[in-house]
Amino acid sequence: MLSKTDNERLTQVSAGTPMGDLLRQYWLPMLLSEELPERDGPPLRVKMLGENLITFRDTSGKVGLIANNCPHRGASLFFGRNEEDGLRCVYHGWKFDTSGACVDMPNEPAESNFKAKVHLTAYQCRERNGVVWAYMGPEENPPELPALEWNMVPQDQVYITKRLGQCNWVQSLEGGIDTSHSGFLHRPLAKAGMDSSLSVVQRDRAPRFEVMETDYGVLVGARRSYDETRYSWGISQFLMPFYSMIPGGLVWSPAIGGHAWVPMDDETTMTWTVSWHPDRPFTEEEYQRMHVWPNYDIHVGRVGGFLPATSEAGGAWKTVLNKQNDYMIDYDLQRDYRFLGVPNIGLQDQCVQESMGPIYDRTKEHLGSADSAIIRVRHLWLRAAQALREQGLAPVGSQSPESYRVRSSGILQEKDSKESWIEVSKDLRAAKAR
Ligand code: FES
Ligand SMILES: [Fe+2]
Structure with missing residues (x-):
């Protein structure tokens, strides 16, 4: 839960507001x-x-x-x-x-x-x-672009789509760092032809979270019971000011996935969805898998997924299934195939994020232990915005583009291991693309 004042501080992006000024440092x-x-x-x-x-x-x-x-x-x-x-x-x-x-x-x-x-x-x-x-910030000579791996690889190794979200950027981003929702919102049901028991995210739906602040943002580990003797750690990343990386990285998936949640204004967000392979171009089949039901489709299909482009800002990225038509929810699909009857992971996210209203009133929420990443990221934002305002301190990551060379990841670990998941995953979390 946040006070009304903190909620306003967090969600407003115009120049002269605390977060608006913070965002302008990047x-x-x-x-x-x-x-x-x-x-x-x-x-x-x-x-x-x-x-x-x-x-x-x-x-x-x-x-x-x-x-x-x-x-x-x-x-x-x-x-x-x-x-x-x-x-x-x-x-x-x-x-x-x-x-x-x-x-x-x-x-x-x-x-x-x-x-x-x-x-x-x-x-x-x-x-x-x-x-x-x-x-959009005050420096005449701003630092280098952040060395995010998805923007360091050649263009045939990255696939990017965008979608225009009709709600505040913070609630959108919070969906990107709250990974416990995957076992529910994105769950395939019996008739979907996917065996849920094969996925640890679907088997253990109450993960334990550990979070750690870093020199670019927050590292998040979600521990689930994998089998009798092993835990799995789904490792995701939050990078200042608004990037997230999907747990598993290249270890559990054919490509690494992530998002940038870019505020257009207080009530509109341009969500960037990125998939990248650090070592080789994508194949045609891989491009298809990114947005064709029934695969794990985090991208909205570029063909058929968007309304005819308009000349408004972001007018090329309005999805066919959207808030105005209830995402064309299909209750037959919802009964037997998917936890939410909307046939695309990105649009499932968009549906719940927009359903909270244009700017969610966080005085009304009830955060549990599964929300620990969200709590930590909010602290980081608010502290950084205050330090910028009161002491002129540059926020985390804004002056250190090299610190963005990280990936999400995933590991299995013996339940009786004394080693820290952070230490064990260190190499897997390092981005290699130059
Ligand atoms: S030249 Fe632009 S308004 Fe006159
Ligand atoms: Fe999601």
């Missing part, structure tokens, strides 16, 4: 490079941390991220002409480059230097392996 994944395919192509609307923004790829290929409204009299730069290394407002022709400088002001006398006094809000962007990152 690089944020903004777009897939393929969403801005052409130089001088059409600009796109994006929304990040409550700000309405426009992004475009200029003549030289550089990505710009600027305020929506022209600083002259406010026309939207979404309609701008993307030409000759800048975006020109269609109202009176003022033109801006990716740094936000006004480089042309054709409706003022030639001798005027008014354009030197006008500056448009602009944020730095960097591109790596198919992802465009944005930095």
Whole structure:
């Protein structure tokens, strides 16, 4: 349970709020490079941390991220002409480059230097392996991009989908670090043709959790009884400010899975789902398995899973099964096949997360021992936000991109072993991709 004040602190993302300022200390994944395919192509609307923004790829290929409204009299730069290394407002022709400088002001006398006094809000962007990152913080020279393995591998070794969530980012992310829900929400039932008894997550549905703070976030171990003599440890990762990695990693799955829960505003989240293989490209069959029922489908299918794209921010990533149609829940499926009658793991998550309301009122919750990762992460966020505000201290991970070189994992351990799961899993948790 949280106080009303802490709940507000945690969930608000605009500039000037504690978490809004904290989030602005980090690089944020903004777009897939393929969403801005052409130089001088059409600009796109994006929304990040409550700000309405426009992004475009200029003549030289550089990505710009600027305020929506022209600083002259406010026309939207979404309609701008993307030409000759800048975006020109269609109202009176003022033109801006990716740094936000006004480089042309054709409706003022030639001798005027008014354009030197006008500056448009602009944020730095960097591109790596198919992802465009944005930095909305105060540093002129921000640190390197975080060395997350899924963005260090070549593009044929990673598969990324996004989906637009209609709720606050914190309750979305908390679903990503609460792994005890997998034995319920994602459970296949008798007719699904999957033998639940083969999965330890389905056999032992009351895991014991151990959590530890690290130099990038929080390491989470979930211990389940595997058989008479052994425990299994499902090891997941939370990385500041909003990344999670699914337990098991490459040890239990053909690919490592994870999420980035990126706040668009207080009530909307762009959820990134990533699967990656550190050593080799995915096969066609593996791509299919990521989103085709009845496999373990954490991705929403790119074909058929999304509504026709609109020009709104995030408008290409609205799922066909969504809050407005109750995710087309199928009670026949729910009776015999799946614990929740929604045929996709990602959408099952989205369903419960959005069902809590746009911003869940955490004064009403009752946390148990299975929620220990959530409790620790909330402490970390609130402490880091306070230390930033009161002492100007950079939050965990924001200045140490190399600390992100980790993976989730899984191990089996003898029940009478005296060794710590943390020590035993050390090598398995280290990312190798450079
Ligand atoms: S409003 Fe953009 S140039 Fe006038
Ligand atoms: Fe889930």
